[in-house]
Amino acid sequence: MTIAQAPTTPDADGRSEGQAAGPAPWPDVTAVPPCSRLRAAVTGRLVRRALARLPLHARFAGADAVGLGGPLLEVRDPAAFHARIGTAGLVGFGESYMAGEWDAPDLVAALTVLAAHAPELIPAPLQRLRGLWAPRRPHEERNTPDGSRSNISRHYDLSNDLFALFLDDTLTYSSAVFRGFPAQWDLLAAAQRRKIDRLLDLADVGEGTRLLEIGTGWGELALRAAARGARVTSLTLSHEQRALARERVRAAGLAERVSVELCDYREARGEYDAVVSVEMIEAVGAEFWPDYFRVLDARLAPGGRAALQAITMPHERMLATRDTFTWIHKYVFPGGFLPSTQAMEETARDHTRLRLARRDAFGAHYAETLRLWRERFTERADDVAALGFDDVFRRLWTFYLAYSEAGFRSGYLDVQQYLFTKEADPR
Template structure:
């Protein structure tokens, strides 16, 4: 660790309260475990350097601490505390994404930050998180907390399709809109859609997938959501397109869906199901499919080795962005498909790199339109929270601590090739 004193004042003189001085000392001592990348932490008294020399590091990050309370929050609330301190403006960075990337490259540091000192607050958070159960009532409440922020809000940073899920880019130069359309085409081909098919979509979003399938493949589509604002948006879009005879939208929980469908698609909805309902979700999907049916599921996943610990904890995303959320792992998906359904996994495509690029587009659009976000009634703390959330996810995908994939499941009498 390299230390540079910036002023005549010592840290003891600058940080008058003993909790801030103690927290500063303990937090900075934790940073000594950084082995990958180069980190500079600068406060009003001193500047500290950790990790590799900058010329050797692939990721260089810089944190400027503006208020000593940031040290206290990080010490007592770990990684969630670091996000909260950023939201409150207690620290900043010229490149927040690189801060996230460096942190996830040093998992020992994250585990230490979420260790002894933050144990009691994290226990309290786990208790609160248990209130976000994904039963029928809880699911509607959890979904509303995020998706009912307002259609106008999401329109500020999503592309014209209003797809709030990973696009699939055909090249590095592909615009986001084209990549979103390509993703829908990619999924339709995997589903082997025919005009005679009846497609069920669980998790309508803002309707792009359902309308695309009906317009370009001529099939019937039933799409379901539990977000009232999304439901109204999709209903109006169907009417504008004159597709009432082709597309039906339901304001209905997946557990209450009935019928028999040729094909089923679910795009990044399983993350909202919750650990205790994963089995029910896959079982329900299987029962809704005909015996020769196909299902495509796009999902964000977490590493198999980290899943059991992850599901017992509460992270920044679950605390502030997606209450009740729980990423599955590939192993969890395979387990429930094998034990709760008669389906088989016939294809798995990793699209993690595409998601990092997708979020990069969203993040830049969001920040460009920050003044418009404020005009909708959101404050600076909300904007900083969303900036942290988007960097948190983009950095996670870039460093592959989280992944994205498209799964294809086939029922027993599906005899086609894949």
């Protein structure tokens, strides 16, 4: 059972059903998929050939190492490793890590090499035939209003206590903005507030601003906007996030200024001076990007400003992987898809009256944010276990955080802050 398949309503102990300690319900991890000897042999040759060209030291049990030297990637069970990749591609690569069939002393370094060479890992002829062999995204994970509720719940409703273990006191689950590197844990909360304040400044949020926030998180941005004197309507699809965000708003004495609603962005009503949305578009889905931007346009008053933060990927990779079902979809973010900067700007241009006024990239800051989260998660492994999350889940989460960090360190991923403006009514 995967996160995407498991019921994720936390029980009285803050534990998600399907993720309890004991025999782990992970059928695609605990059992190696059947793979013909021919397919496994062909996969083994392709994998070794790809790794041999990389600045890695890939060591296979019972065989010679390959690679040009660099971070160690140690394959403990080559037969299972090749069987999983041969039957499930990169989904199988992640599942093999979850099963403990391969590891790396410096997981981020090894994954950074792979991310930097991602377009080269699959031979060009197979790349051109991706539509024939790559798994397709499940229809039920389309980000329709019902699909979005399910997809969001599977990740964000795992357990507020789980997220609190590795996030800082602001409970902000997006890239911070640091003053310098290397980043330090005790400065993370300040760096998150700095990021939020930059977005609020971009949107010109101040006394009396009518602000719509699409994607509440756990409420920090709404709190800081309300402290400036804004009146905030914040939308989320996560029951767990809404409950804690409302609690934090009440504790801050800002309930008269902040309304946190369980509401799809497409159902938003009213007119606002500003819209802010932090790393929300990644959960929208490419087919619904026009709808998302049209909502920004429709909800903004003339002269209004929309400040967005978005994780992006190269446009050509976005096009190549648009319909592919990945390990991240299966185990972490069902229905998720990263846009390119080109896709975002073209969608806004072609479907709205919004105009791009500014874009700032800061991917290196996300790499540091993820490093701090990953280190904190590792340090608190016993606390994660105490919440009822088993060893497979902890390897899954470690891989997710390292995989994401590697994406930013390699430059394969980036993060942007955007300002879009809506022209004032000339009348």
